[in-house]
Amino acid sequence: MNYAALKKFDIANGPGVRVSLFVSGCRHHCKNCFNREAWDFDYGKPFTADTEEEILTELDKDYIKGLSLLGGEPFEPENRGALTALLKKVKQRNPEKPVWCYTGFEFEKLTDPTAVEMLSLIDVLVDGKFVEELKSLDLIFRGSSNQRILDVKRSLKAGEAVWLEGVWRRKMGSGNIYE
Secondary structure, eight states, X not given: OEEEEEEEEEOSSSSSEEEEEEESOOSOOOTTOTTGGGGSTTSSEEOOHHHHHHHXXXXXXXXXXXXXXXXXXXXXXXXXXXXXXXXXXXXXXXXXXXXXXXXXXXXXXXXXXXXXXXXXXXXXXXXXXOOGGGBOTXXXXXXXXXXXXXXXXXXXXXXXXXXXXXXXXXXTTSSOOBO
16 A cells, blocks of 8 residues: 555644545545545555554654544555554554544445444544535535545444534534534
8 A cells, every 4th residue: 555645733634633644546536636646556655564653653642633544545445454454553552542534435335344344443434525516615524515424333333324423514604503
């Protein structure tokens, strides 16, 4: 697996200060994708044991609230093995720090065993392709209004997508922003 970027102080891709790993490789090819160069599976740097340890060391810091996985596409079959191994180590070393994952796949389509195993190690899933026509800068932690912010544990238990409680579904400043 290759990765496009590793951000050690990210405040845009989940709550609090987070470590964010942008993996390489994506077949969705969303119109006006913000990370188009990461569509190529060979883009960026190889994900190595040193990269993994760098992420784990950063997550040990008290001010880091969690890990976010983005892309490219974390759930591409080529990326699942390395990410699942990383997430197992994250959960062993820092189980209290939530993992967020951004994917163009919808939760309901992530049904094969390797996807389910990876899902079981994720706390929050922002799912659905970015849709340019549904883009809004007023949305929190997502780019287009079709994307959902899901509580993975509750979704897996229910067998259907369950929104994360207290997540904004409407625009900021439009009255009651919680649903």
